Amino acid sequence: MTGAPGPAAASLPPRPEDGPARRATTTFGSLRIRNYRLFASGQAVSHTGTWMQRIAQDWLVVELTGSPAAVGLTIGLQYAPMLFLGLHGGLIADRLPMRRLLLHTQAALGTTGLVLAVLVLSGQVRPWHVYVMAAVLGLVSVADAPARQAFVSELVGPEQLRNAVSLNSAVFQTARLVGPAVAGLVITAVGIGWAFLLNAVSYLAPLVALLLMRPAEMYPAERAPQGSGQVRATLRQVRRDPGLLWPIVLVAFVGTFGFNFPVWLTTFTVQVFRTGSGVYGLLNSLLAAGAVAGALWAARSLAPPRRVLTTAALLFGALETAAALAPALWLFAALLVPVGMAGLVVTATANAHVQLTADAATRGRVMSLFKIAFVGGTPVAAPAVGWITETCGPRAGFLTGGLTSLAAAGVVGCALSRPAAEPETDPPTDAAPGTGPERGTGTKRDGDADPAPQT
Secondary structure (H helix, E strand, C coil): CCECCHHHCCCCCCCCCCCHHHHHHCCCHHHHCHHHHHHHHHHHHHHHHHHHHHHHHHHHHHHHHCCHHHHHHHHHHHHHHHHHHHHHHHHHHHHCCHHHHHHHHHHHHHHHHHHHHHHHHCCCCCHHHHHHHHHHHHHHHHHHHHHHHHHHHHHHCCCCHHHHHHHHHHHHHHHHHHHHHHHHHHHHHCCHHHHHHHHHHHCHHHHHHHHHCCHHHCCCECCCCCCCCHHHHHHHHHHHCHHHHHHHHHHHHHHHHHCCHHHHHHHHHHHHCCCCHHHHHHHHHHHHHHHHHHHHHHHHCCCCHHHHHHHHHHHHHHHHHHHHCCCCHHHHHHHHHHHHHHHHHHHHHHHHHHHHHCCHHHHHHHHHHHHHHHHCCHHHHHHHHHHHHHHHCHHHHHHHHHHHHHHHHHHHHHHHHCCCCCCCCCCCCCCCCCCCHHHHHCCCCCCCCCCCCCC
16 A cells, blocks of 8 residues: 555655664654554454363364364365455455455454354354354454554554564464463363354454544554455466475475374374364474474574574474474474474575565555465465374374475475576566555555464
């Protein structure tokens, strides 16, 4: 979107003085802004509830069906809308007032938890209920996810945008660490239905936060009309530039085959180690703890990004392979921490590298493609991995993900190590308003880098 005159021009490049010393003293600088403080607080609560529902949903499907393939099907239904409609989510966010849009989408997301809570607590829940709610959640998230990311620029303006985006990532990863652990305790203590109900209640926090915000203190952006041929031009650009193509290919394979943790952790908990929901929540928390460590390491690393990307992907595949063969629960649990760390380093490094490589005028569209590459294969791969897990056993399913990630890392590493020719460029076209350099450098469109797509 293009910035309006004055405070809405939230697309300035970083200032030279914004180096490590300056950033170290302003780690929580954007929290001084009241509207963003409300937003971040609300998201911290709702993200925690969302992760509780993720755990409860997986566990409920296992209880109802006893089938790993059913867990994969549920995940596939939840992410299928992103595959088919993901490119339109940003357009919806650009065309509608974001605060009003978020009031509707956040309320809808909370309603999915309320419906499942009523069904479970009343004893009426059936597998198809869970499938439908997963699909509804995915449909709503197509508009909600890009709107939440873009809304940050309207809350903080250009000076604090980078800081606010970093804090958003910290909030999400912390919720991913806390939510599964709380879900395990709640399910063990009072049952699955209460975990869904707590998620529904958690969405009151962002709704109240949105209502309490002061519009006069925002940095509103002008609406961007739709152009013609821009998606095709972006696809051509990515295809011709190895610095864009291969990191996106790697993320597509790793995200599609290597990030099916709901299927694997559920089946390892029940079928391999024969434990309960408390251990399942703990395993998810260990994975999230590794992701937090990976985020901190990636933020400080000064190594060449291509080398970091391929090395982390190789480690990710090797660690998943080792975890798939782990003979004891303690070893399996211990390996999940470096698995989470390596996975986050892959996604975060690829994310940053693609943003820096893409032209400013097309960066938003390139990052939308990056997002789709990461989660777009899930509707196909999750049921397939679930079928492998059910037919050949949990270890075979996990091993498939690890070996596929290893192979992809090897191929992409070789491709990136070759001397690259200067990428071809398309001649300038008459882009629609809102698609120039300001759009590419303004708001992050790809969301938080994390091992599991945000819902």
